Amino acid sequence: MKAVITVVGKDTVGILAKVSTKCAEYNVNIAEVSQTILQGMFCMIMLGEVDSLQGSFGDFADALRDFGDSMNLKINVMHEDIFNSMHKI
């Protein structure tokens, strides 16, 4: 079971490290990361394994969103099922 974590915002030092640390707090293992910088905007998509997640998926999603808000980043956490069902037959 995986969570898709998207992070968008102004590029600053240590975004990847901070988001990863937050994921580790919830026992989420980062399986894949794709990252680009577009005209100074930081865009990252992470796939996190949530099988041994500490707490509920909703709490994890809220925590990352709030964490993003505090750093002026837009962080979305969504279950992989939504992408698989929408884009795969």
Added chain:
Amino acid sequence: MIDTKDILETIRMIENENLDIRTVTMGISLLDCIDPDIDTACNKIYEKITRCAENLVPVCVEIERELGIPIINKRISVTPIAMILAACNEKNPVKFAYALEKAAQKVGVNFIGGYSALVGKGFAAGDRELIESIPEALSCTEHICSSVNIGSTKAGINLDAVALMGKVVKRAAELTADRNCIGAAKLVVFCNAPEDNPFMAGAFHGVGEADCVINVGVSGPGVVRAALHNSKDLDITGVSDLIKRTAFKITRMGQLVCHLASERLNVQAGIVDLSLAPTPAVGDSVAHILEEIGLESCGACGTTAALAMLNDAVKKGGVMASSRVGGLSGAFIPVTEDAGMIDAARSGALTIEKLEAMTAVCSVGLDMINIPGDTPDEVISAIIADEAAIGMINSKTTAVRVIPAIGKTVGDELSFGGLLGNGPVMKVNTYSPAKFIGRGGQIPAPIQSLKN
């Protein structure tokens, strides 16, 4: 890994194009709550609804947070109350309205539908009492929605019920005149009413349904419009294909939510209603899709053809995305709930007559239309009869939800707020149909061959 493009597309649809799950509706059968004593029946109803739907709202909120997709409404539909009333010695149906309202508030749903009667072929015990009580029930409750089925392709049209409903619609508006006539906005008159519709105000739980089911209604006019906007040079076949592909994606999400909700609530999965349900929010309009296809304004000549193609493409795309499709499924055209329709009605581009033509090819009927408050009862009945005739002859669901704007006339505005929106009072042809409506009786069921 999941394709980055797909991830970004989904997020864009939700954040910028108003993609959402419009409703998760739990259908609950109340047939086992029937009792000759009305108070006992009310208690059983309250107990059953609060038991079955206890976790409906929390589970939907959990799914919202997990998938990151908003579920706008959590609703309940129940067995038409007229059937429960039929067995009661005391015929005071408003007691049921209070019981439903109390249950809706307890479980925290947005609406509860099923204050309904099915009288397509005549009135059974309890039907007339229930219909006559609708205005009072809607004025003294907040969450209840009501519907009456007055005809079908197989039975014809009950003209006595049509005549009665003209008065009931008017009275529902009058009793809530101090609240923008909201009573009439929660009352819909059907021909060929579907028994598994998750959308209000017409949702009720048909007698052929299982004891408790989860039905889901999807939305997404904004997504379709954006897809068309980004693909300007397609011919109309290409447009249809693009709408199909988009409808597929939207419906897949509804299917996923339906599956998750039924699994977590331990309730049978019902149907996914493949609908383009607009909201008054900018960018969430069916009228704007029609305009994106190439009309200067919704209501222009060509609107019916464009809407027919849209409605058909939505169904074709959605059917493959879901294992069980039902409800109304298609494009909705509620005037006050659709920013583009509101503008078209204000400018005069869209008239009730054009809307009536559009209902022959869309998924529902004359929906959320404000009419002058002094419109005679028999004119409202005749609007219902015309609309029902379109449904009866074409073997499709049609419905009428008009709001007589008490104390207002053409050009004035009526505002309901929220998803019900706002809009201008539209002109109605008031040449009298009184003699026709006053005849009563049954319009016979139509012939099913010689289709010309």
